[in-house]
Amino acid sequence: MRKIRTLLCCALLIGACASPPPQNNQQDKQAELVAVPPEPLNPYPSTYRAGTATTTLIRGATVLTGTGARLDNADVLIANGKIEAVGPNLSAPAGARVIDASGRWVTPGLIDVHSHLGVYPSPGVNAHSDGNEATDPVTANVWSEHGIWPQDPGFQTALEGGITSLQILPGSANLIGGRAVTLKNVPATTYQAMKFPNAPQGLKMACGENPKRVYGGQMRAPSTRMGNVAGYRQAFADAQDYREQWRKYERDVAEYQKKGAEKKDKKDSEEADEPPVPPKRDLKLETLAGAMNGDIRVHIHCYRSDEMAIMVDLSKEFGFKISAFHHAIEAYKIADLLAANGVCGAEWADWWGSKMEMFDGIQENIALTDLPQGGCAIVHSDSDEGIQRLNQEAGKAMSRGNRVGLNIAPERAIRWLTANPARALGIDQFTGTLEQGKMADVVIWNGTPFSVYALAEQVFVDGQLEFDRANPSPQPRSDFLLGQPGAGAQP
Amino acid sequence: MRKLIAIALLGCATLANAQTVLIRGATVHTVGEQGVLTNADVLIRDGKIAAVGSGLSAPADATTVDAKGRALTPGLFGGLSAIGVEEVSLEPTTADAGIILNAPPFEMQWRPEFDVTAAYNPRSVLVPVARVEGLTWTVLAPASAEGGTFVAGQGAAVTLDGRYDAVLTGSRSLFINLGGNANGMSAGSRAGQWMLLDQAIRETRSPNAQDEHLLLHPAGREALAKYLAGGRVVFGVARAAEIRRVIAFAKRYGMKPVIAGGAEAWVVADELAREKVPVLLDALENLPYSFDGIGARLDNAALLQRAGVRIAFTQFNESHNARKVRQLAGNAVAHGLPKDAALAALTVQPAEIFGLAGERGRIARGQVADLVLWNGDPLEVTSAADQVWIAGRPVEMRSRQTELRERYLNGCSRL
Numbered sequence: 083m084r085k086i087r088t089l090l091c092c093a094l095l096i097g098a099c100a101s102p103p104p105q106n107n108q109q110d111k112q113a114e115l116v117a118v119p120p121e122p123l124n125p126y127p128s129t130y131r132a133g134t135a136t137t138t139l140i141r142g143a144t145v146l147t148g149t150g151a152r153l154d155n156a157d158v159l160i161a162n163g164k165i166e167a168v169g170p171n172l173s174a175p176a177g178a179r180v181i182d183a184s185g186r187w188v189t190p191g192l193i194d195v196h197s198h199l200g201v202y203p204s205p206g207v208n209a210h211s212d213g214n215e216a217t218d219p220v221t222a223n224v225w226s227e228h229g230i231w232p233q234d235p236g237f238q239t240a241l242e243g244g245i246t247s248l249q250i251l252p253g254s255a256n257l258i259g260g261r262a263v264t265l266k267n268v269p270a271t272t273y274q275a276m277k278f279p280n281a282p283q284g285l286k287m288a289c290g291e292n293p294k295r296v297y298g299g300q301m302r303a304p305s306t307r308m309g310n311v312a313g314y315r316q317a318f319a320d321a322q323d324y325r326e327q328w329r330k331y332e333r334d335v336a337e338y339q340k341k342g343a344e345k346k347d348k349k350d351s352e353e354a355d356e357p358p359v360p361p362k363r364d365l366k367l368e369t370l371a372g373a374m375n376g377d378i379r380v381h382i383h384c385y386r387s388d389e390m391a392i393m394v395d396l397s398k399e400f401g402f403k404i405s406a407f408h409h410a411i412e413a414y415k416i417a418d419l420l421a422a423n424g425v426c427g428a429e430w431a432d433w434w435g436s437k438m439e440m441f442d443g444i445q446e447n448i449a450l451t452d453l454p455q456g457g458c459a460i461v462h463s464d465s466d467e468g469i470q471r472l473n474q475e476a477g478k479a480m481s482r483g484n485r486v487g488l489n490i491a492p493e494r495a496i497r498w499l500t501a502n503p504a505r506a507l508g509i510d511q512f513t514g515t516l517e518q519g520k521m522a523d524v525v526i527w528n529g530t531p532f533s534v535y536a537l538a539e540q541v542f543v544d545g546q547l548e549f550d551r552a553n554p555s556p557q558p559r560s561d562f563l564l565g566q567p568g569a570g571a572q573p
Numbered sequence: 574m575r576k577l578i579a580i581a582l583l584g585c586a587t588l589a590n591a592q593t594v595l596i597r598g599a600t601v602h603t604v605g606e607q608g609v610l611t612n613a614d615v616l617i618r619d620g621k622i623a624a625v626g627s628g629l630s631a632p633a634d635a636t637t638v639d640a641k642g643r644a645l646t647p648g649l650f651g652g653l654s655a656i657g658v659e660e661v662s663l664e665p666t667t668a669d670a671g672i673i674l675n676a677p678p679f680e681m682q683w684r685p686e687f688d689v690t691a692a693y694n695p696r697s698v699l700v701p702v703a704r705v706e707g708l709t710w711t712v713l714a715p716a717s718a719e720g721g722t723f724v725a726g727q728g729a730a731v732t733l734d735g736r737y738d739a740v741l742t743g744s745r746s747l748f749i750n751l752g753g754n755a756n757g758m759s760a761g762s763r764a765g766q767w768m769l770l771d772q773a774i775r776e777t778r779s780p781n782a783q784d785e786h787l788l789l790h791p792a793g794r795e796a797l798a799k800y801l802a803g804g805r806v807v808f809g810v811a812r813a814a815e816i817r818r819v820i821a822f823a824k825r826y827g828m829k830p831v832i833a834g835g836a837e838a839w840v841v842a843d844e845l846a847r848e849k850v851p852v853l854l855d856a857l858e859n860l861p862y863s864f865d866g867i868g869a870r871l872d873n874a875a876l877l878q879r880a881g882v883r884i885a886f887t888q889f890n891e892s893h894n895a896r897k898v899r900q901l902a903g904n905a906v907a908h909g910l911p912k913d914a915a916l917a918a919l920t921v922q923p924a925e926i927f928g929l930a931g932e933r934g935r936i937a938r939g940q941v942a943d944l945v946l947w948n949g950d951p952l953e954v955t956s957a958a959d960q961v962w963i964a965g966r967p968v969e970m971r972s973r974q975t976e977l978r979e980r981y982l983n984g985c986s987r988l
Binding site: 204205206207235236239291295414415432433434435436437438441442443444445446450466467470471474477478480481482485486532533534535536537562563566567568 | 661662663664699813837840857858859860861862863864867868870892893894896897900903904906907952953954955956957974977978981982
């Protein structure tokens with residue numbers, strides 16, 4: 083995986099990877115070559131900076147680590163914004179803030195892999211409708227991050243529900259809707275200041291009814307599921323071709339540089355050859371090539387088991403990996419297939435039926451997705467309400483699983499909204515579990531988080547206390563809510 | 574009226590099959606004067622609750638159920654919904670909640686005589702899905718959709734036991750949706766909504782009116798006239814200023830108003846309490862989804878209850894997952910509503926609002942035996958209904974979803 087990524091990164095970033103500094107009369111032309119990377123590494127870089135976090139010792143809690151362990155009466159030590167230690171009877175470093183968490187439960191910060199906060203914010207006025215570039219079935223060139231309104235009050239209410247990281251996706255009107263971004267859930271005036279450092283981008287794709295309804299209604303393709311699949315295939319075939327053009331260019335450059343070096347050795351004074359001309363950048367195909375490279379994680383809105391199986395074949399045809407099926411109402415019918423292919427199912431606990439492709443929803447879906455060896459279930463929201471209580475959604479899913487004898491313990495269920503979404507987003511090396519060295523994204527709950535009465539009391543992001551229920555007055559609120567009489571979701 | 578009741582009872586009798594059930598040793602949430610009774614018994618006979626107490630003796634013909642201390646509550650209210658009225662929301666041939674006349678604004682037509690209960694299908698798969706989760710009744714609410722009218726028509730409560738004649742007598746109501754979301758149905762202004770309502774009332778009061786631009790047909794005038802004589806009108810409205818206007822309007826024209834939505838109801842809680850206007854609300858609504866609901870907050874329910882306003886829980890535009898209404902109640906408790914008030918807002922309070930409290934909403938002698946036995950705290954998301962009774966009959970605890978579950982739980986995926 084990592085190898086593939088590196089390899090193809092070089093193919094695309096020929097300039098950045100290119101050989102020794104050019105010299106002599108080659109210099110100008112070589113410099114031009116260096117100056118045309120097809121995609122700068124990070125044109126919209128994260129400016130997120132973790133605050134200077136107080137060293138904090140959380141004492142005497144029931145700790146669900148997200149690794150599958152439950153520690154009773156355990157402590158969590160946070161230092162320099164990272165998890166320093168988890169275990170019994172940790173001693174408080176000098177000057178540490180000590181929080182008595184007896185009777186409380188502590189979990190990793192929750193992660194939602196499916197949110198449209200900021201691109202479909204509150205209030206939901208026309209001017210804020212920035213989540214679907216529904217003008218073409220393939221808009222792999224658009225990035226959700228360029229539509230995010232950081233003042234969406236929903237970010238704060240999600241934080242109050244324990245959400246510390248979230249992926250903002252384009253909507254599902256299109257076959258290929260564009261790139262998704264992962265954010266840290268901190269208040270900011272720009273999205274760059276929320277952008278999760280070093281998190282890979284996502285690619286949003288959509289199966290089924292939505293694209294064919296949107297475009298079929300305009301007498302355009304796709305109007306059928308056949309058209310949907312043809313649309314993905316043509317797009318990826320174009321991207322393969324595009325990738326080949328860049329690979330050829332890479333070879334030409336190498337050849338050109340080799341020739342240049344030979345001429346230099348021979349002290350040849352004849353005129354240099356014209357350098358190879360790079361292919362024209364195509365932002366759509368660049369994104370799809372990135373998905374095939376593994377640089378961009380593929381997230382597919384897909385409900386029916388038969389369609390998910392088609393998408394797995396599609397991914398093999400074009401050599402990309404599907405990170406997760408989102409919504410995946412029928413994942414329980416093909417849980418083994420998903421597990422065998424390392425694909426997560428990101429699902430609701432109980433929503434169903436508003437479309438034909440949602441007609442077979444069952445409340446045991448999440449538990450059954452998680453059941454096979456290697457199964458990866460995720461509780462997701464796709465909702466500014468649901469994201470505020472992913473813990474309750476998990477409680478519903480866990481209890482329904484247990485009601486049919488699956489014996490799911492809280493320490494397993496917590497993975498559905500911490501470690502598993504971190505894995506799907508490719509941020510599991512940074513967050514999602516309470517392990518030494520991970521970001522100190524931590525929630526202290528007033529009791530078991532899998533309860534309708536559960537409330538996040540304190541939420542830490544990189545060790546920084548971002549929400550404190552006992553002291554709500556200084557909590558950041560969206561600019562939008564200022565001066566609005568009576569406004570402001572009360573924690 | 575009397576005749577209607579008789580017919581309804583006849584319908585009951587054939588279904589109820591005169592079963593006698595003694596539920597023993599339950600934690601009985603009466604939602605009435607008796608509060609919560611521990612280790613109590615409930616006797617069901619002829620579809621009604623015949624006795625509530627401890628140490629009741631089982632009649633010879635009784636089936637006994639040992640509750641083992643589990644919670645027993647009245648059957649829950651499924652909220653305003655389209656259960657049995659829409660099967661798949663996005664499939665027009667299965668979705669019957671509203672009518673769309675597509676009349677241009679200058680020749681607007683209203684059809685308040687539209688009664689959505691005529692579309693009710695008791696054999697809908699949504700009915701068992703709701704029922705096995707403890708929802709025993711719902712109020713079918715007509716919808717205002719784009720191209721339709723903000724006076725959506727009439728709806729009524731139905732029992733979810735699967736009978737054809739499911740409408741509960743006395744619950745019929747008119748539904749009117751106001752505010753910014755309805756601007757497209759009132760020529761672009763919410764003020765136009767009041768203008769048009771005034772016009773409709775004038776037409777109703779002068780039944781011989783002749784004008785090519787009448788809003789109402791004779792049948793519509795007749796329907797509206799009933800509500801002007803003390804009928805129940807459910808106003809979908811969020812903004813505090815408009816809630817006050819509804820109160821004044823209803824008072825002026827003799828309607829019995831109910832607020833549905835009421836994101837900013839807490840702002841005018843004292844007026845609602847004084848005028849005895851109840852509120853149907855979604856306790857999870859805490860974001861300013863529109864400029865009508867800027868003041869939305871999670872303790873809306875608690876604030877209203879504290880002020881003495883009658884509240885009941887509902888979701889909006891959610892029929893398939895109507896069962897989530899329990900979660901609303903639990904969250905309201907987490908944000909300050911007393912637990913007993915939350916359960917009441919799922920049982921006796923909606924029954925009161927829809928004129929059914931004489932028969933439903935409590936566990937008391939003489940009430941219809943709509944009951945739910947829970948495996949835990951009835952408001953908790955991790956709890957489920959172990960057994961449901963409607964009109965004294967045990968509900969088969971199966972639905973299309975349990976059938977799907979069982980098929981695939983047993984490894985039938987045939988990959």
